[in-house]
Amino acid sequence: MKVLLVGGCGFIGSHVVDRLLTAGMSVRVFDRRPEPFRPPVEKVDYSFGDMRDTSLVYEAAADVDAIIHMASMTVPTTANLDPVEDVTGNLISMLRLLAALRDRPLRKFVFLSSGGTVYGIPESVPIMETHPLRPINSYGIVKVAIENYLHMEQHLHGLPSLVLRASNPYGPRQGHAGVQGVIGTHLWRIAQNQPTEIWGDGSVVRDFIHVRDLAALCCDALLSDLTGCFNAGSGQGASISEVVAEIGSVVRASGFAEVKPTHKPGRNYDVPRVVLDISKAKKLLGWEPQIDLAEGLEETWTWVLSQVTD
């Protein structure tokens, strides 16, 4: 099976690449630029460009059996700065791509959506896939619109699609720009002896999933005959305070100073509590997360240290 990974040089994409190669698949990657943390992977066929250039993505999709689309021009924390750009860069690009792909007989289209934003403020946790979709930020609204267009594409033109609503992934190769992922950001700053800060009082609860668990699910989704939406989290909630405390004990164990983050005002587009119910993916895809938070944090910290001392 030959697979195109749109956004395959990103944090999550790089782990999906590993997983697909291990599973013996042929992998092509389309992205804006090479992976930042390792050299090009042998056996991967790379193609570089802007995903708003539909013809380039279409070309990269030549002779593939399936596509995993995990590219986004925005992240949850930046999408609200310019919702028009969010819609143009992500939604319209997807519409053009879907129209172009209609003459390509794809076996599967897997799309990475956002379990942390599409539901909005949850009525209760853990959140099932049937929970109403009431996003309160642009990132989530655009993801819902793309999910709906995929649903329509399947209904009208037969493209089998599976949507993974990912929670908060973390792990090795997560960047340190500070806009994506509290765990990566904190570990990078600590490793570089920089002060850390958190938004709000630390009571916000998130569902952190190790990136290799998420990559495994992407692979399972690709191979499954099922379509529709699946939550992709750990199924466990952890408050930011708990995560910061856990990070503290991990870094102290390797001789770093205790971590005392400063608090910034909470952000009104942050929902208070997200924990995904992952029983659907467990039951129907036979998948289960393998790496718990403590173990994953240790591994990620080791990786961050290896990058900083390099």
Place this chain on the structure above:
Amino acid sequence: MKVLLVGGCGFIGSHVVDRLLTAGMSVRVFDRRPEPFRPPVEKVDYSFGDMRDTSLVYEAAADVDAIIHMASMTVPTTANLDPVEDVTGNLISMLRLLAALRDRPLRKFVFLSSGGTVYGIPESVPIMETHPLRPINSYGIVKVAIENYLHMEQHLHGLPSLVLRASNPYGPRQGHAGVQGVIGTHLWRIAQNQPTEIWGDGSVVRDFIHVRDLAALCCDALLSDLTGCFNAGSGQGASISEVVAEIGSVVRASGFAEVKPTHKPGRNYDVPRVVLDISKAKKLLGWEPQIDLAEGLEETWTWVLSQVTD
């Protein structure tokens, strides 16, 4: 109270104008062009332009207390022809408008959404507002995205908005272009002795609401302190075959020949059955539809005849 009606020269808009004037409100209308079926209405302040030109709409919104937005660049039957244009013309225009309006202290923003498309294929009828939103055409997907951005705007910036999910409005002043409204289209064609046609076998069920009932609800929505989404239908389902039969008896009573529509293949983006549960609007807004289908059809037919013989 001074109200701006965006799309106020359209079929529904023209009746909302009447209703607001009757209620003693001051009315400004923004639209692409004047009403097609009557001269400019005295006391209405008209402003013409393209709603994609945000500065024009912003200017028209000067010193108003509230806005009713019922303009759309597309209709359900055309939106799928060019989803990119649907997103650009409707969604992006709305995003720019909402951003521009943030310095205007509006008392209310009423948006006309689509009860016939936002729910997709209903799990059961009548459909409540809490039914999952799973649209299968671009028109409905864009309406859902706009609903979500309004929800976000209220959450983040305090704009009080109320969304009306209208079913199939019909009545005097409905156009005859043949893309919007089976009732209007049939009556116009019969009055001009042209053959009529229907998509599919006539078993598709829709919820037809008289346009004055809908206009009354728009006015109630404007004056209410409530926000959120409300279904706006008659609460009654009628199949296309039933409507055609009813039309037949109405037109025969005025000496026209029996109507035998030809059947065209069904359209795969038509959902089989839509009947809205309107108990929320009844209970919370104290509104109730007043005009039943038989009575409304007779009135509409009389109006169509008056236009044809003019």
